[in-house]
Amino acid sequence: VVSNVEALGSGDVTDNATLELNTGGDFDNNIGGTGSVVKSGDKTLTLSGANSYTGGTTISGGTLVATNVEALGSGDVTDNAVLELNTGGTFDNVISGSGQVVKSGDEMLTLSGANSYTGGTTISGGTLVATNVEALGSGDVTDNATLELNTGGTFDNVISGSGQVVKSGDDALTLSGNNSYTGGTLISGGTLVASNVDALGSGDVTDNATLEMNTGGDFDNAISGSGQVVKSGDETLTLSGANSYTGGTTISGGTLVANNVEALGTGDVTNNATLELNTGGDFDNAISGSGQVVKSGDKTLTLSGANSYTGGTTISGGTLIATNVNALGTGAIDNRASLLLDASGQFTVTDLTTESGGNTEIGAGSTLQATTLTQKSDSTLTINLNSNTVDPVIHAASQVSLAGTLDITGVGDVLDSDPASTDDLDTFTLIASDKTIAGDFEKLTVAGMDADLADFITVDGRIDDTGKQYELTTALTWYADRDDAVTDAHGTFNLTNADGSFAVNTVLENVDATLDPDSATGWDGTSLIKQGAGTLILNAENTYTGGTTISGGTLVATNVDALGSGDVTDDATLELNTGGTFDNAISGSGQVVKSGDDVLTLSGANSYSGGSLISGGTLVATNVEALGTGDVTNNAVLELNTGGTFDNAISGSGQVVKSGDETLTLSGANSYTGGTLISGGTLVASNVEALGTGDVTDNAVLELNTGGDFDNAISGSGQVVKSGDETLTLSGSNTYTGGTLISGGTLVATN
Template sequence: MTMPFLPTRKLCPSKFRSARPAAFFAAITALFFVAAPYDARADMSIYETYVVITGGPSSSGQYYYEGKDNGGTNTPFANINQSINLLASPTLTLNGGQVKTSASSGDYQNSNNYEAMLWRFYSASGSAPSYTSNNLTFAASQPAYPNYLWESTGFNANLLTGVVSGSYKMDVYFSGNGSYFSGGQQYYTSSANTTAVQTANFSFYYGATGAGTQSSAFSGSGTFVKTGTGTYTLDRANTFTGGAYIDAGAVALTAANAATNGLIAIGQEASGGGDAKLVLNAANGTTFTNNILVRNTGGNRTIEFNGAGGVTNTIQGNITNNNGFQATNANGSLILNGVLSGSGGFEKVGSGTVFFSGSSSNSQSGTYTVNGGTLVLNKSANTAAIAGSLTIASGATLRTDAANQLNDRLVTVNGTFNLNDQAQSLALASTSGSAAITLGSATMTINNTGSDSFAGVISGTGGVTKTGAGAQTLSGVNTFTGKVQINQGTLSIAAESGLGGSVASLTADQLQFGGGTLAVTTGFTMSSNRGITLNSNGGTINVAASQTFGYGGVIAGAAGNNFTKTGSGQLTLSGVNTYSGKTIINGGAISIAADNALGTAPGLVVADQLTFGSGTLAITAGLTMSSNRGITLNSGGGTIDVASSQTLSYGGIIAGSGNGLTKAGSGILSLSGANTYTGTTTIGAGTLQSGAANIIADTSAVSITSGAVFDLNGNSLTI
């Protein structure tokens, strides 16, 4: 019985990564074919492109290989006459290729013009024996970097368990199923050297579709390469330094230094590659010192950590992420202590926890996504753990264990963001639904340049600070009890709960302004216990059209810290305000019933203490306004609206170049100062009363609407 002829199979170099030694791209010119075991003598025919063995072992359990040249132009064997005794710890020696001065059609050669060897082992019946204590020797007549592909289909798991040795540099590639070399790898510098172990020239390629497990250490400067969809486990402290390349499938590290301290590359360099995974499943507290490279390729790139019982593993090295990867697990935790760099994205999946730790900032510019479990940011304080946009999915958690980890990056919260008492600065993206931000005792700074809305709940004893030129809407029913500070841009609310939970007692600076704007989109009255303080650069309240925002608490602030009203809605101030800065009405109306609602009156005349820029001062009760509170009419002029049956008396100076004053409301406005504004005086309703001579400059026109009254009150006026 003979096995059917196996057609010649050439190995395409593009199947292997470009970073591998150039030697692999040599001629693949021999095919070693083993038939199913039966009692027959094996005859081998040698051709330039393949070797065929027909037949099988004798009854004594031996294979006999006798070389026979059938006219091929080059015979790549120096010593082919061998025997393998399956029962007596046999040794098989395979020789490398000879020099080819020129390649035949279809051949591949390495840079030294040496052929490579392709050895394939097959079992047609699928019941071939499992070799348990045999040795394999790779030999080469010259240091020409011959390559070997070892492929097995149908053999049992432990194909070769003896010592693998060889001379000169070589690369060994594996495909098929099984755990191949478990007896150790010994490579000698020359065929004459049989004592000194030399492993520096060894590269190990595993391309099986099934699982493989290491059972002896790898050493030297060679490379470990994983291809194929299977999983190979490195289960001990190895010392090889050429790095580990996971082109496809998975490599599991179950011991410290399993991949030594060399580079671990995940994914292929070229595009279109399949899934590649690094699995960390070592004992609790294991630290891997390797640098990791996530390469440009298709498919998913994954770091999986699955230690049971809360196991924590650490990657001490840096991760260069060029095309994105996932960190996934069912159990345990993973600490990334190095720098995460590159343009790829990071995704956390699974129920476990990943820590970004260390003392150096991450610089990965791609997206960061927490789709499951918890991502903990624990870099040194004020060290950026995030360098791109971050999304927290529903059901997932982001926690910060140190201050200032987010570096003002855009954060989308659909799950839970726990500041854990650590102050953070971020841009808070628009979200809706049941998202939650837990401050603890920390302050969250929202620093955005666009317009965003957060509908979730912010809780804790900490506070919120708004910076950046953008607008941030807080529409959730927040319960945090800390202070709100609006230093830049706009913080928009539709209810007092946008500013946090209720304030049980008067807190002077519960709402602080440092140059920003509070936008009120729906009318309501804010608790007087929520004290307002105007810090440097003052503050603005913008009330939307047709809305009224009422506040009866105290607005405080030093001189120079001004208060501005914008928006076409109305702001009603009923408290005894103590701020010393100016009041500027640039839109809508400020409604008051006492002079001190506009802050503390100046001790001396301040020309523009009350400034109009097309806004309105509405007077709801009779009062006399301090003459030291000078009025200036800017562009758009100003309106004073006095309620029915009420009188506003003012003896100070109203100034303004070309900008007019309008009297509205059915009440009385009594002016007694030597006003200097030059714009038109319009009496639209009620009465404008002269409390002294020449209250209107002779360059100002007067317009009186039907039904309105200009009462000179016995005083002269030249116009």
């Protein structure tokens, strides 16, 4: 027994029995022999020599520090207190006992024995490498530096501390403990299996080989590296981190839930069990395998990869958008929430079922090939059409079963190739089946509205006479009841697009005798209403008698009989691009436009107040009130074949013609520049600016009942009369030949 560290002097010790060191300090004498060394007492003793004794070491008290990997000779170590290894190298002595092992210092130390000590392991510095799964005994591990596990098997010691765990080597190692270490995990080789969701502590994981998660629960450690992640076992595991590993993901059992769109890194996914995506964003990892994909949660997720998985797709929550025709693999689809197929081309699946409450939407340019199509009660099928859509949009080889709601957008792109004509309204096939279609949709909506409110076109969806095709047809809603369409007839033309127009070439006649008595539209079957900012063009000789109301946009009549025989209430714009006599009474706050090259006559006593625009041809007024009460912008020809006082202000680049035998008075301060022609009767100007600024051709009688300076040039064969009490000056170089009569006031000639 040595109770003083210097008791044996400075020479070597040959121990062929038992050397008990009950002391502290640094014992650097070399120890050889066949005997054993016992460390007793409470003190800390350091062995620093390269010792060769073979009888083993017993630590019964205090701390025994080895600063040389050979300090404890070659025999087994019975550690019932504390063994501190402050050295590097490979320590292959077997360690047993109830004591603790401490790894200190900066060096790397390897424990290779199948050790059975139970007092736990503390790593306070450097790296402790275990090349045997039992190298650290059976106690807990406090890792405040680096623990490297270069071994296989199941490591169930609990690991805590601020340090890192490294898995190296080619073997598969399982961590099963409820670990709390915070320094992260590095997988540099082989496979690290976590059979407990807390097995990898709380730090980040750098996976450059294989990380296998054979557990359930929520794993929120961030995973990076070039390695792969494997989900095995029957449990449900959730990955919630924004992970960046690149080696791909394999799901061999149970369910892997990703509640972050980056949870599975950037590599491909081989799914042979269940992949649940409870997240939003764009998931572009390619998915293969025999497993199913489940979309859960409230968010919107986009699948953009070219996927080949065969296990089917279930949408249980939120919205799933497929932007690649192969995004949903080839299996069956069970949609309980919202699914959008939004890629140009054909999606091919086995079965597509939309459950009650679900909505399946086919994007514009997408088509679907399925074995069966099932739309259950209270489900919705939305089909978006555009000019590139080909029919049928959906083809089901085996069976189609319909119920719920059909919602269609873009109808005009497929049913009316020429929106300027009703002649091109036609039929488009939405769904085709190789067998008879079962059931029918309970409701049809168009562009978000019920079909019976679809403005001037009735959209009718129906199964055709063969029973194997579901077709979309259109016609004017005006005749919906007469033709037994599914929507109620009405006479409202609502064009909401200010840049849009629609032309009606068919004759609109009274249909009051064929109206459905249960209709909710309240239409009388004889009147037309134009609504919205767009343009409605009526080309036919219409015979409806109930009148026309223009409450928005523009109504163009290209036939003088286009508005039937009733009165017109114009609160927007009425454009008359026609010739002939228009004798319908016009009222309202709107404008009347005369366009085109024809000569149009307005003969009614009209009261509209929005003014008149003459952009082409000739507008003839045979009633002094024919142009209502508003201003007139005349950029063509305005012919006034009437008598009375016309006090509407006239502007524009056009000409004014006075025809007929009557006497007409112009009293406004007019600014038109196209000149004045008097071909008959008498034109009285009661304002010196009444005839605008252009020349006057007087072939009848021009009466100037005004004062001021009249400098318009006057030509023609007619007479000029100065009437009234005022003084009028003629300053132009006039050539009229019909003489001059001064019946009142003073006429001054300054030329």
